[in-house]
Amino acid sequence: MAKLLIVEDDESVRTFTARALSAAGHTVETAGDGLEGLEKISATAGDYDLVLSDIRMPAMDGIEMARAVADAFPGLRLLLMTGYADQRERAVELEGTVSGVVNKPFTLSELRQRVGEALAA
Numbered sequence: 001m002a003k004l005l006i007v008e009d010d011e012s013v014r015t016f017t018a019r020a021l022s023a024a025g026h027t028v029e030t031a032g033d034g035l036e037g038l039e040k041i042s043a044t045a046g047d048y049d050l051v052l053s054d055i056r057m058p059a060m061d062g063i064e065m066a067r068a069v070a071d072a073f074p075g076l077r078l079l080l081m082t083g084y085a086d087q088r089e090r091a092v093e094l095e096g097t098v099s100g101v102v103n104k105p106f107t108l109s110e111l112r113q114r115v116g117e118a119l120a121a
Contacts, residue, residue: 001025002049002119007037007065008081009057013104017052020108021115034060038068046073050118055082055091055101063090070097079118081106 004026008014011032018028029048031037034057041051051069055062066078080091083104091101099118102111 001027002115003027003029003047004115005029005031005037005040005048005051007031007034007051007053007057007062009033009054013054017111020111021052024112024115026115033057034062034065038065041069041073041076046076048076050077050079050099050115052079052081052102052115052118055080055087056084063094066094066098070094077118077121079114 004021006014006017006028008017009032014030018030022028029040031040037053053062053065062080069076069078078098079100079102080098081102081104082088088101091098099121102114
């Protein structure tokens with residue numbers, strides 16, 4: 001299966017997402033915000049099949065992180081998630097850079113489906 005990085009500041013969402021995707025057979029690492037996510041991506045030279053990131057986070061949000069990742073590792077797949085409509089609209093500017101936005105709250109099957117679609121793209 002795939003090697004994933006989940007970047008999410010809400011511990012309960014991060015834990016749920018990591019467990020759900022691990023149970024689906026993926027290797028999962030996590031980061032608590034965009035800066036930590038960018039550090040992990042840089043430390044592995046972008047060696048992830050997909051980065052799933054929240055948009056709204058402290059320190060560095062998912063949009064900023066996605067821009068930095070796209071510049072440094074243009075082949076790395078990114079999928080964003082948010083519970084805020086205004087944040088979803090911000091992600092439109094990243095069309096072509098990200099594989100889409102998952103709306104929170106999401107179900108286990110929705111999450112697995114969207115990750116599968118992003119990996120297949």
